[in-house]
Amino acid sequence: MVSYTVLSSGSKGNSAVLTAGRTRILIDAGLSCRELFRRMKLVDEDPSTLDAILITHEHSDHVNGLAVTARKLGIPVFFTEATHRAWVRQITPKRRITYAQWIEEQRLLKQRAEADTEAASAFNESALDGDPKTDEAYDAEEEAAEELTAASGPSPTPGPAKSPSRAEDPAWLPAVEYFTAGSPFNFGDATIRPFTIPHDAADPVGFVFESEGMRLAVATDLGYMPPNVKAELRSLDLLHIESNHDLDMLRDGPYPWAVKQRVLSRVGHLSNDSTAQFLAAEYDGNAAYVILAHLSECNNLPELARIAAERALECHASLITNRLLIAHQHEPLKPILF
Ligand SMILES: [Zn+2]
Numbered sequence: 001m002v003s004y005t006v007l008s009s010g011s012k013g014n015s016a017v018l019t020a021g022r023t024r025i026l027i028d029a030g031l032s033c034r035e036l037f038r039r040m041k042l043v044d045e046d047p048s049t050l051d052a053i054l055i056t057h058e059h060s061d062h063v064n065g066l067a068v069t070a071r072k073l074g075i076p077v078f079f080t081e082a083t084h085r086a087w088v089r090q091i092t093p094k095r096r097i098t099y100a101q102w103i104e105e106q107r108l109l110k111q112r113a114e115a116d117t118e119a120a121s122a123f124n125e126s127a128l129d130g131d132p133k134t135d136e137a138y139d140a141e142e143e144a145a146e147e148l149t150a151a152s153g154p155s156p157t158p159g160p161a162k163s164p165s166r167a168e169d170p171a172w173l174p175a176v177e178y179f180t181a182g183s184p185f186n187f188g189d190a191t192i193r194p195f196t197i198p199h200d201a202a203d204p205v206g207f208v209f210e211s212e213g214m215r216l217a218v219a220t221d222l223g224y225m226p227p228n229v230k231a232e233l234r235s236l237d238l239l240h241i242e243s244n245h246d247l248d249m250l251r252d253g254p255y256p257w258a259v260k261q262r263v264l265s266r267v268g269h270l271s272n273d274s275t276a277q278f279l280a281a282e283y284d285g286n287a288a289y290v291i292l293a294h295l296s297e298c299n300n301l302p303e304l305a306r307i308a309a310e311r312a313l314e315c316h317a318s319l320i321t322n323r324l325l326i327a328h329q330h331e332p333l334k335p336i337l338f
């Protein structure tokens with residue numbers, strides 16, 4: 001059996017469940033663990049039967065509940081290595097100080113060093129000929145070591161926790177597995193084909209899933225449709241595709257100019273028009289289900305996204321074979337069964 005359930009879609013959280021034969025995968029964990037489980041129960045999906053979590057990219061609307069969910073279920077998380085590293089950096093608390101605070105710290109350190117030196121020389125004059133390292137030097141070394149630890153993150157080697165202290169690391173996961181965009185891999189009863197998407201994250205991907213002769217694709221969070229994505233989105237049975245914003249609503253909407261620019265850029269999000277253009281001109285009309293996803297609550301209306309996509313699909317005269325659904329932010333879609 002193959003089934004697909006969108007639990008949530010939009011800038012406040014993205015997550016879906018794929019069942020491929022005996023294998024069940026959570027795609028992104030953008031809601032809190034509690035909310036993910038609540039939504040799964042609403043549509044009769046059992047969280048305890050999930051086998052793995054697959055991550056598209058490290059933006060918070062895709063990873064908000066990741067650590068808690070993976071730990072609670074004790075299941076592996078699949079990332080690209082760059083996405084994992086970016087996520088670890090993001091989730092590891094950093095010590096941030098202002099330049100003024102840094103100057104003040106340096107002044108205090110120097111004072112302390114001078115006081116130590118005076119005390120030492122009072123005790124033993126030969127102390128001045130000793131170790132040339134100052135407190136500042138030690139401090140710089142410690143900071144560099146801290147930064148290195150934060151950048152490298154926990155060991156990427158999959159496996160269970162070695163000691164209870166690892167569970168206190170916010171980036172600790174029961175097991176981590178790496179995949180590479182462009183290199184398909186098998187997991188249980190599914191073949192997973194990750195492909196690169198143009199988006200402002202470390203190493204963002206979309207996925208095509210193959211199982212029992214079915215092909216399902218997820219492609220959200222992309223600024224435009226490059227040839228490699230178009231090539232992957234062929235001969236599908238289900239297409240979960242972004243239709244993020246209406247261009248006029250975005251232009252006239254409340255976002256600051258810089259954010260508007262980011263959304264519109266080639267590493268931002270697909271507009272209703274861009275998605276419609278793809279559906280009209282390049283999509284093969286094959287999928288039984290087309291799910292419009294990652295709709296902006298500020299800059300889009302479900303009806304605008306639907307009308308644009310319906311018009312586009314009319315070009316194929318395939319509206320009957322393509323059931324058009326809209327994924328929601330606040331409630332799950334009913335599971336789609338094949
Ligand atoms: Zn994103």
Ligand SMILES: [Zn+2]
Pocket residue numbers: 010011014059061062221294
């Ligand atoms: Zn997103």
